[in-house]
Amino acid sequence: MQSFQSREEVDTRRLIIESASQQIDRKGIIGLRLADVARGANVSIPLISRYFGSRDGLLAAVLGDWYEGFTRMYRSMVDTWLESSDSLTLEEFAMLSPKPRNPDFKKAREFRLQVLAAAIENPELRNRISEISTESYRWILDVIRRGKHKLPEADRHFDERIFSLLLFNTMYVFTDLVPESALDDAEYSDFLTRLIRASSRDGKN
Structure with missing residues (x-):
């Protein structure tokens, strides 16, 4: 029973x-x-x-599940791509970051902003998102370490903090809100590559 x-x-x-x-x-x-x-x-x-x-408790469950699903979808895509690649250029590695013109991610980013706004007044939802985000950040650090050894030796010594920040920020608020200054996907990938390469320094992280 x-x-x-x-x-x-x-x-x-x-x-x-x-x-x-x-x-x-x-x-x-x-x-x-x-x-x-x-x-x-x-x-x-x-x-x-x-x-x-309460209504807040229901929102915490529904939006928390959506937020977790959004991050897991992205993580699955990256893991599959990374595992299928024996070697990578830095340009390819930079493409791990979602592109600003991808319509699927744009819709998800917009809803993600709404979820984060709701979490400001909903402690239960905020705690759930914090747990998911902490797990995602640890995954990002693992992705960087798994991917670095596939890069040419000269490109392996970038600042991991910069790349982790770039991967962690999937909202592109600037691109969405200031369209006249927005980058297209090719420009964005080139920008990331140059920024990561500029952070290179002697010695391994």
């Missing part, structure tokens, strides 16, 4: 999250209403409160 109840709770929670995600897609984060979520999941508002505590 306990096992069945546990499975039922898992299914109910999933239905609520799916309904909330659909409402956010239609009305945005600000427009999310528990009454709409309850109607979409065919549950009561008190039941939503039982699972998530």
Whole structure:
């Protein structure tokens, strides 16, 4: 009986999250209403409160899951590409950073900004994003160390802090908000390559 109840709770929670995600897609984060979520999941508002505590708790679950999915999608793409390459040029290595003109990433970046804004007033969501971001930063450092040995010897001695910062910043706020000064993908890749190469110094990190 306990096992069945546990499975039922898992299914109910999933239905609520799916309904909330659909409402956010239609009305945005600000427009999310528990009454709409309850109607979409065919549950009561008190039941939503039982699972998530409040609207903020529900947002923390839904947006936290989205944020984690966004980072894992990007990480999977990079890991697959890196593992399939026996050797790399610095220009290719710089392309690990998402491109500003990629329409898929542009949409995700815009929503990511909304999630980060919501986290300012939502401590539970902020803590979840902090945990995901910390894990992602450690992954970035690992990517750099896995990729450096595939570069030509002359290009292996760049400042890892610069590259980790470039990879970690996937929002391109400047590109999105100041379009007349924006770089296209080729210019952006060239800029990253020159910046990373300029950070090179004697000795390994």
